[in-house]
Amino acid sequence: MDSVKLARYLIGKTVVRELPKGRIIGRIVETEAYLLHDAACHAFNGPTKRNRSLFLEHGHAYVYFIYGNHFMLNVCSEPKGIGAGVLLRALEPLEGIPLMKRGRSHLSHKDFTRGPGRLAAALRVDMKLDGLDLCADGPLWLGEAMKPAGRIGCSVRIGINRDTHRRLRFYARGNPYVSGPKYLCG
DNA sequence: AGTGCGATTGACT
DNA sequence: GTCAATCGCACTA
Numbered sequence: 199m200d201s202v203k204l205a206r207y208l209i210g211k212t213v214v215r216e217l218p219k220g221r222i223i224g225r226i227v228e229t230e231a232y233l234l235h236d237a238a239c240h241a242f243n244g245p246t247k248r249n250r251s252l253f254l255e256h257g258h259a260y261v262y263f264i265y266g267n268h269f270m271l272n273v274c275s276e277p278k279g280i281g282a283g284v285l286l287r288a289l290e291p292l293e294g295i296p297l298m299k300r301g302r303s304h305l306s307h308k309d310f311t312r313g314p315g316r317l318a319a320a321l322r323v324d325m326k327l328d329g330l331d332l333c334a335d336g337p338l339w340l341g342e343a344m345k346p347a348g349r350i351g352c353s354v355r356i357g358i359n360r361d362t363h364r365r366l367r368f369y370a371r372g373n374p375y376v377s378g379p380k381y382l383c384g
Numbered sequence: 385a386g387t388g389c390g391a392t393t394g395a396c397t
Numbered sequence: 398g399t400c401a402a403t404c405g406c407a408c409t410a
Contacts, residue, residue, distance in 0.1 A: 230391070232391075238391070239391090240391080243407090246406080246407070247406075247407095248405075248406055248407080262391090262405090262406095263404075263405065263406095264390055264391075264392070264404090264405085265389095265390065265392050265393075265402080265403065265404080266392095266402065266403025266404040266405080267392080267393080267402080267403060267404080268392055268393070270391060270392090272391090285391060287391090304394090305394095313392070313393075314391070314392075315392050315393060316392090316393080355391070356391075356392095357390090357391055357392075358391065385409105385410090386408105386409085386410090387407105387408085387409080387410105388406105388407095388408090388409105389404105389405105389406095389407095390404105390405105390406100392402105393401105393402090394400105394401100394402095395399105395400090395401090395402105396398105396399085396400085396401100397398080397399075397400105
């Protein structure tokens, strides 16, 4: 399915992280779509060493490192060979909350899965998980929704200054774990 | 080999 | 509200 459909589909679904110390489960409450022929998509200029995982079959993970300290977790959306996907931007914590918080106690409860960098930190996502099949058993996978998605809002993407004519960010309306400025959360 | 910069965050005014 | 930190990658030469 295309990135927009996948971005909407993923709202309300769960992401599960299996760690030696236990299991973490979060509910996806915010995503952004990155499309084919989209100048803001990392795949825009063709495959490189950095973005190659984005060209995997849909359902695989594309993880990258940015700003010297943050990992971002994406889900590929298209058949193998096409570079497009969905960025996971925020979670509602459901299970394994102490594991998510470990080492990050300075953040308030509603902040530690809010924002793409903090989401990846909470799930202990790093480059080792790049290219992983998220639809198979393993250290990180996507699960069914545990409760309804609720109303889905959309807005322009955050931190993107190109192709701003499309509203490619999707979020669970009114959910307190959604990131971004308040006027983009209602 | 050197340079510029980014799908962000947290600390500070 | 502003702004620096921080590093791997892409690009130029």
